[in-house]
Amino acid sequence: MGRAPCCEKNGLKKGPWTSEEDQKLIDYIQKHGYGNWRTLPKSAGLQRCGKSCRLRWTNYLRPDIKRGRFSFEEEETIIQLHSILGNKWSSIASRLPGRTDNEIKNYWNTHIRKRLLRMGIDPVTHTRKLDLSSILSYNSSQINLQSLLAGMQPLVNYNPELLRLATSLFSSSSQRQNPNFNSFIQNIAQENSLFLHNQFPQLVLADQIQEAPMMDATTCVSYPLSDQAQFVESNNVEQYPSICWESNGNGNPAATSSSTQDCYVSLQSYYNYGSEQNLMDPPISNNSNQDFSFGSVLSSPSSSPTPLNSISTYINGSSSIEDEKDSYGSSNHLLGFEIPDDLLDFNYDFV
DNA sequence: AATCCGATCAACCGCGGTCGC
DNA sequence: GGCGACCGCGGTTGATCGGAT
Structure with a gap:
């Protein structure tokens, strides 16, 4: 015997x-509160189902709902949380007081998602749409990987975005056989043992590098928050979690808790990101047709070679979207890490 | 003025997990 | 323990609006 219909x-x-229906619902909830949506419509004199009443209340009539345009801070929070949580709109909404999951979802689909797409950023993975293997196959055996990787390592340590890149690179079967690359990954493993242990358990636990699971730029960028993940609040200032990687039990990494904002990529970097050269363009050469710029290879949003505090790099400096300018044109949101100058200027020669 | 078209967002739909009987 | 309603969530739809033609 189940419940009654x-x-x-x-x-x-x-x-x-209608406004009359709204008023009935408001009056009833103010008088009796809500809780039993099944019986509420009848008690309130509404010809609606409980589900419809709940939706109307939670998405529109609730007195604590904040209406109007999303602020820059709200938008940045949405993007940051979405990069971790994915389409968990209710979870995202719980971090944005006064905003509903429905409102955030709509705003994402109508504004943010399109904007990211225009910038060539995959709104699902938050990475630049890029086929890394095709770049690496670009005469990859001749790239001076030792120099490249030595330069990358300080960047990759403790930075999830670049860890993703590293794992993407590592997924290339040709690179797995490369001793320089293996050495690079092992060095990172010492600094990021937890992450890599879960990404490549064989790699960290074994003395020698073994076959790692195939990952591509799509699969390695999704890190669902575990249910146990907790956000930290302090003095009304929201602190977003840094990402500590733990296994979720099925071989996939799952992020958990903690504090600091260091691991996040700022909107400014997204915008600089959008101004980057087309990564599929032929490599830029300074002195010969066998050089390519480091900046043109990195796929991570956090790896923009452009000065990150430079407003001049804002969407090619020619955004046609006024609200984008309004929101971001004068903002200088820094990354949680810095790219050494010598790395930005570094050219990697083929051997 | 009429029509078209894209953007927006409130509301609905369907699914999965939870819980009462 | 099983059935089935309830609840919450994410995806989708469709009405409406404003700008362009």
């Missing part, structure tokens, strides 16, 4: 709510 479908009104 929620409501009769027949005879119940659908579609837009």
Whole structure:
């Protein structure tokens, strides 16, 4: 014997709510509170199902709902949380007081998502759309990997975005056989043993590098928060979690807790990101056709070779979207890490 | 003025997990 | 323990609006 039916479908009104209906719902909830959505419509004198009433209340009539345009800080928070949580709109909404999951979802789909797409950023993975293997196959055996990787290592340590890149690079079967690359990964492993232990358990636990699971730029960038993940709040200032990687039990990494914002990529970097040279363009050469710039290879948003505090790099300096300018044109949101100058200027020669 | 088209967002739909009977 | 309603969530739809033609 289950519960009694929620409501009769027949005879119940659908579609837009009238102001009279709104007032009935508000009056009833103010007087009796909410809790039993099943019986509420009848008690309130509404020809609606409980589900419709709950939706109307939680998404529109609730007194603590903040209406109007999203602020820059809210938008940045959405992007940051989405990069970790994915389409967990309710979880994201819980970090944005006064905003509903429905409102955030709509805003994402109508504004942020399109903007990221215009910038060539995959709104699902938050990475530049890029086929790394095709770049590495660009005569990759001749790249001076030792120099390249030595320069990358300080960047990669403790930076999830670049760890993703590193794991993407590592997924290239040709690179797995490269001793320089293996050495690079092992060095990172010492600094990021937890992450790599879960990404490549064989790699960290074994004395020698063994076959690592194939990952590509898509699969290695999704790190769902575990249920146990906790956000830290302090003095009303939200602190977003840094990412500590733990296994979720099925071989995939799962992020957990902690504090600091260091691991996040700022909106400014997204915008600089959008101004980058097309990564599929032929490599830029300074002195010969066998050089390529480091900046043109990195796929991570946090790896922009452009000065990150430079407003002049804002979407090629020619954004046609006024609200983008309004929101970001004068903002200088720094990355949680710095790219050494010598690395930005470094050219990697083929051997 | 009429029509078209894209953007927006409130509301609905369907699914999965939870919980009461 | 099983059934089935409830609840919350994410995806999708469709009405509406404003700008362009």
